[in-house]
Amino acid sequence: METERRILTREAFDSLLQKAVAAGQRAYGPKDLDGRIDFAPIARLDDLSTGHVQTTQSAKFALFPKVEELFSFHREGNAQVLDEATEADTPETLLLGVRPCDAAAIASLAAIFNWDTRDPQFNRRLARTTVVTITCTHADEYCFCTSVGGGPGNSTGSDLLLTPLEGGTYLAEVLTARGQALLALVPESSTPANAVDKESRLACVPSRFTAETVTAKMAVAFDREGLWREQSLRCLGCGACAFVCPTCACFDISDESNGIQGKRLRTWDSCGFSLFTKHTSGHNPREVQSQRWRQRLMHKFVYMPDRLKVLGCVGCGRCSRSCPVDMNILEHVTKVAEVK
Amino acid sequence: MMSQPNLYKPYLMRLDRITEEAPGVKTFKLLFQNEEEGRQFSFRAGQFAEYSVFGAGECTFCIASSPTRKGYVECTFRQAGRVTSALSDLEVGDTLGFRGPYGNVFPIEKWAGKSLLFIAGGIALPPMRCLIWNVLDLRSKFRDVTILYGARTVADLVYKHELEEWSQRPDVKLVTTVDPGGETPEWRGEVGFVPSVLEKIAPLSINTVAIVCGPPIMIKFTFPVLSRLGFTPDTIYTTLENRMKCGVGKCGRCNVGKYYVCKDGPVFTFEQLKTLPPEY
Numbered sequence: 001m002e003t004e005r006r007i008l009t010r011e012a013f014d015s016l017l018q019k020a021v022a023a024g025q026r027a028y029g030p031k032d033l034d035g036r037i038d039f040a041p042i043a044r045l046d047d048l049s050t051g052h053v054q055t056t057q058s059a060k061f062a063l064f065p066k067v068e069e070l071f072s073f074h075r076e077g078n079a080q081v082l083d084e085a086t087e088a089d090t091p092e093t094l095l096l097g098v099r100p101c102d103a104a105a106i107a108s109l110a111a112i113f114n115w116d117t118r119d120p121q122f123n124r125r126l127a128r129t130t131v132v133t134i135t136c137t138h139a140d141e142y143c144f145c146t147s148v149g150g151g152p153g154n155s156t157g158s159d160l161l162l163t164p165l166e167g168g169t170y171l172a173e174v175l176t177a178r179g180q181a182l183l184a185l186v187p188e189s190s191t192p193a194n195a196v197d198k199e200s201r202l203a204c205v206p207s208r209f210t211a212e213t214v215t216a217k218m219a220v221a222f223d224r225e226g227l228w229r230e231q232s233l234r235c236l237g238c239g240a241c242a243f244v245c246p247t248c249a250c251f252d253i254s255d256e257s258n259g260i261q262g263k264r265l266r267t268w269d270s271c272g273f274s275l276f277t278k279h280t281s282g283h284n285p286r287e288v289q290s291q292r293w294r295q296r297l298m299h300k301f302v303y304m305p306d307r308l309k310v311l312g313c314v315g316c317g318r319c320s321r322s323c324p325v326d327m328n329i330l331e332h333v334t335k336v337a338e339v340k
Numbered sequence: 341m342m343s344q345p346n347l348y349k350p351y352l353m354r355l356d357r358i359t360e361e362a363p364g365v366k367t368f369k370l371l372f373q374n375e376e377e378g379r380q381f382s383f384r385a386g387q388f389a390e391y392s393v394f395g396a397g398e399c400t401f402c403i404a405s406s407p408t409r410k411g412y413v414e415c416t417f418r419q420a421g422r423v424t425s426a427l428s429d430l431e432v433g434d435t436l437g438f439r440g441p442y443g444n445v446f447p448i449e450k451w452a453g454k455s456l457l458f459i460a461g462g463i464a465l466p467p468m469r470c471l472i473w474n475v476l477d478l479r480s481k482f483r484d485v486t487i488l489y490g491a492r493t494v495a496d497l498v499y500k501h502e503l504e505e506w507s508q509r510p511d512v513k514l515v516t517t518v519d520p521g522g523e524t525p526e527w528r529g530e531v532g533f534v535p536s537v538l539e540k541i542a543p544l545s546i547n548t549v550a551i552v553c554g555p556p557i558m559i560k561f562t563f564p565v566l567s568r569l570g571f572t573p574d575t576i577y578t579t580l581e582n583r584m585k586c587g588v589g590k591c592g593r594c595n596v597g598k599y600y601v602c603k604d605g606p607v608f609t610f611e612q613l614k615t616l617p618p619e620y
Binding site: 082084115119120124222249251253254255259266269276279283285291295299303 | 394583
């Protein structure tokens with residue numbers, strides 16, 4: 001659809017959120033949780049943190065929760081019975097205040113979950129999620145969205161894109177029917193925006209490399225064991241990078257049961273963990289951390305573009321901000337791009 | 341929005357028969373609890389499935405029975421980890437979960453008119469047994485069938501009854517071997533590692549396809565021997581056993597290079613393996 005541009009006052013925005021919550025949507029937004037900014041339930045605009053660059057965790061939890069029930073099981077006499085969640089069990093969700101990088105990451109997640117057979121759990125959530133993105137007026141040295149096809153004002157993946165303007169108002173870009181329906185909750189409160197200069201409000205995120213170069217060079221660098229060893233020497237294999245990543249979608253499947261009834265669960269996992277590929281026999285195809293680090297980068301920058309036609313990185317910088325030993329993906333990827 | 345089938349919800353199966361194959365190794369014959377699901381179920385040689393004990397979890401094995409034998413599936417496993425231990429504790433009549441079939445297949449139509457050389461080590465005969473029976477049930481389509489099977493000890497040889505049956509068949513050449521020290525006084529087969537016995541029996545490579553399955557160390561030393569015997573990389577097939585969870589190309593665990601073993605495999609030619617990073 002053609003993008004409709006409106007001006008939304010702070011009061012109208014607040015009213016929109018409250019009406020959505022009153023209508024039964026569960027709303028999540030960046031909240032200040034004793035100094036850590038993270039997605040949490042919100043009910044009014046005052047709950048929302050402003051001025052932060054990035055939340056610690058990404059918004060992927062709404063589509064791909066840390067723990068998800070695939071089905072539950074119990075016994076009835078001698079019979080084993082399986083019960084499944086239905087559409088009705090998936091709540092309508094409003095994600096408010098995600099960054100454009102997180103919204104763009106939905107395309108990477110969708111590619112992973114739907115490239116072949118379609119993943120019903122993911123799609124059920126996606127169909128019931130409205131994404132209201134707030135563009136970036138600030139960036140930090142970890143941000144590199146512009147190097148991987150994104151940008152601080154990018155609209156990919158958003159239903160409604162808000163840019164904060166002077167005086168507490170917002171420029172609202174209506175991108176989808178879902179966005180339109182959301183804005184229709186406050187029909188009288190928004191006015192058409194014609195001559196608003198959005199670009200001047202956006203943060204400057206310098207381009208640091210081109211994704212095409214990295215994809216080409218990384219394939220060349222595969223056998224440079226020294227490079228991967230040097231890059232991963234500090235890596236603890238803690239998996240923090242994967243857990244904060246908006247596109248990392250590797251998962252484990254395991255059972256939780258009290259012997260009578262239980263659930264089969266899908267939980268986040270990481271290719272950085274030593275047990276990820278380890279066979280019961282003890283054989284491990286990726287024995288050392290350098291091979292796991294290489295897999296992480298290759299998967300995002302080579303295997304995904306090759307196979308799914310989408311990068312596995314949106315340049316949010318979270319992995320670098322969260323790394324306990326200060327491994328910086330931007331530095332590492334830039335170094336790979338320099339491989340001769 | 342139309343509701344999509346739950347990819348992760350297994351069929352319910354009844355454990356119909358347990359065969360003790362070797363120490364810690366069992367074969368399960370499974371029947372579909374819902375007979376209609378059983379009638380609609382079909383698979384092809386080479387494919388695998390996820391088997392589960394509710395409360396313990398899932399694990400991955402190839403389907404060990406032949407697609408030409410309808411109405412049931414069999415799997416053979418060694419008790420090793422949490423799920424296989426829970427499987428091993430099951431009794432006839434118990435309920436299991438079964439998801440599949442997944443993965444690609446052995447291109448047996450392409451092999452019509454050729455000789456087939458099966459090379460298996462230890463617990464890797466089960467994935468090949470499906471194919472062997474498939475081939476034997478269509479025996480007239482193929483030329484010579486040679487099976488070379490080795491295990492650590494005589495006790496570790498699986499499918500002992502079927503080995504006996506194959507050894508009696510005039511249209512199958514079966515060679516069994518055990519590692520040095522693994523023989524018993526009654527043992528009449530070969531003694532030696534699979535690659536050296538292969539070199540000794542030196543099967544012809546002309547118009548022949550080799551199918552190799554075994555522990556990584558056996559595979560590693562078998563390829564050069566096949567190569568010396570004149571097998572080209574595109575005539576050597578194997579099935580990879582990477583760790584898996586979802587089986588449907590999403591969980592990321594079996595990703596090797598640009599391939600997902602669960603989608604692009606588990607059957608690969610040696611020619612394909614040469615293009616992969618050695619992460620299998």
